[in-house]
Amino acid sequence: MANQEIRQALNKIEITGVVKEHKLATGKTKNGDKYINGSLVIKAGEFTELTVKVMVSETNTKGKVKKAYENLEKIFKGELKTMADVSEEEAVKVRLWGNEGFTPQFREEIFKPENVTEVVTKISVDLGFGNITIDNNITPEDYKATFDVEMFVVSVEEELNKNDEETGRVIVKGWVPVYGGSVIPLEIKAGIVEDEDGEFDFAEDIRSNIDLESTLNFWGNIDYKAIIEKTSKGGSLGKAKIEEKRTYIHDLVAIGGDLIEGENEYDIEDIKQATIERENKKQEEQDKAENSDKGSKKGSGSIANKRATTRGNRTSNATSKTTANNKDDEIPF
Numbered sequence: 001m002a003n004q005e006i007r008q009a010l011n012k013i014e015i016t017g018v019v020k021e022h023k024l025a026t027g028k029t030k031n032g033d034k035y036i037n038g039s040l041v042i043k044a045g046e047f048t049e050l051t052v053k054v055m056v057s058e059t060n061t062k063g064k065v066k067k068a069y070e071n072l073e074k075i076f077k078g079e080l081k082t083m084a085d086v087s088e089e090e091a092v093k094v095r096l097w098g099n100e101g102f103t104p105q106f107r108e109e110i111f112k113p114e115n116v117t118e119v120v121t122k123i124s125v126d127l128g129f130g131n132i133t134i135d136n137n138i139t140p141e142d143y144k145a146t147f148d149v150e151m152f153v154v155s156v157e158e159e160l161n162k163n164d165e166e167t168g169r170v171i172v173k174g175w176v177p178v179y180g181g182s183v184i185p186l187e188i189k190a191g192i193v194e195d196e197d198g199e200f201d202f203a204e205d206i207r208s209n210i211d212l213e214s215t216l217n218f219w220g221n222i223d224y225k226a227i228i229e230k231t232s233k234g235g236s237l238g239k240a241k242i243e244e245k246r247t248y249i250h251d252l253v254a255i256g257g258d259l260i261e262g263e264n265e266y267d268i269e270d271i272k273q274a275t276i277e278r279e280n281k282k283q284e285e286q287d288k289a290e291n292s293d294k295g296s297k298k299g300s301g302s303i304a305n306k307r308a309t310t311r312g313n314r315t316s317n318a319t320s321k322t323t324a325n326n327k328d329d330e331i332p333f
Contacts (some may be wrong), residue, residue: 005181006270009150010217013104013125015052015096017044017143021084024054024076034058036072042094043083044145047225052096052104054127068132080134093138098130105130106149106176108184110282112289119285123184125222145222147252151176151186152266153214156206159189168192170203172210172218172254175271182281183274188218190254202254215265220254 024038037055044050056069071094074080080092096104107126112119151174159169169191175183190202210216227247232240 006177006183006266006274007264008101008179009177010148011103011105011150011176011178012098012148013096013106013130013146013222015042015044015050015104015125015145015222016094016138017042017048017050017145018088018091018093018138019043019075019080019082020049020091021082022075024072026073026076034069036069036076040075040094042096042145043088044143044222045225046140047227048143048145048223049226050125050145050222050224052125052127053107054132056127068127068130071132071134074134088140092134093136095133095135095138096127096130097133098128102129102131104128106147106184106186107178108278110285112285119282119289121185121282123186145224146220147222148217148219149176149186149188150215150217150260151188152183152268152271153210153212153216155212156210159191168201168203170206172206172216174216175275177266177271177274180277181274182277183271184278186252188220188252188254190218190220193255202256206257210259213268215260216257217260218254218257220252220256223249223251223253225249 020041020043022038022040024036024040026034026036028034035055035057039054040052042050042052054072056066056072058069059065071080075082075092078085081090083091085091098104104125104127106123107128109122109124110119111122151172153172153174155171155173157171157173159167159171161167169189172188172190174186174188176186177183190206192199193202225248227249229245229247231243231245233243
C-alpha cells in the first residue's frame, strides 16, 4: 500500500435541526453552470449550533436538477424561512445526511487571513455531496448532530481544565485520511457515557486498550455550543444591570468505537506520506497568497526577483523539513 494513494477514511456527519440563518449566494461557472454556495447555521440542540459550508451545482451528471440545489434555492429566495425571520417553530427544519462516501463530512480549510503572514487551517463541517432534506415534522426532541469517523491515533492525553486539573476525560488526537492522498487532523474526547443501561467509563476503556498508531473508528456527538448565562446585578436604585457570560464549547465527544485491524488498518509509512501531502497543500496556498500579495503591490523587477528567490528557498527548506519528518519515528501533529 506504500506506493498507492491512501484509503479514504470513513468521515460521516448527520445533522437534524432548524435553520437559524443562511449566508447563501448563487453563481455560474465559466461554462454557465449554476451553483449555490455559502453556509447554513443550524440549531441542532438546546445550545448546539453548527455552521455548515455548502457548494452545490444545479444539476448532476445526467443533467437532472439536484434536490439539494432546489432546497437551498428555496431557502436563498426566502420561500423557506429561517429563524432570522420567523420563530423557531415556524422556521424550516432540515436533515443533512448521506450514504457511503456521499455524506456531509469534516474538511480542513487552508487560508491566509488578512494582515497575517502565514496560512492557517480550520476544521469545518461541509455538506459535500451529501443530501439536505426538508422535514417540517421535525421537533426539538429530534435535533441531533453526530459523527462517525476513522482515524490513525497519534496520541492519547488527559483532558485538563483551566486550573490544570484532570477532568476524567481523554483527548485522542489523530489523522483522518481524505481524498487526494492527504489527511486532516482531528481531536476526539471521551469520558463517562450514559445510556439506558446506566453509565460506563469510555475514557478508561481507551486508556487500557488503545495503543498509539492504532486505527480506530469512533462515533459520537458534535458538541459545538455557545452557552449564555445571564445574571442581574444591583437594582436597589433604578433598573438592575443584566450581565451575560458566554461559554464556548467545540468538542467531538465519542460514545463508542471499534479497533480496525487487517487490510483496512492504516500503515504508519502511508500516514507519514499523507502528512507530507498535506504540508505540500499548505505550501501551495502560501505561494498563491504571496503571489496575490505581490501582484497587488507595485515594485521593481529586481525586488520581484528577490521575493521569488526567497520564496523558492523557503519551498526548498519546507520540502527538506517534511522529508526529514518522514524519516522520524514519530508522526508530526
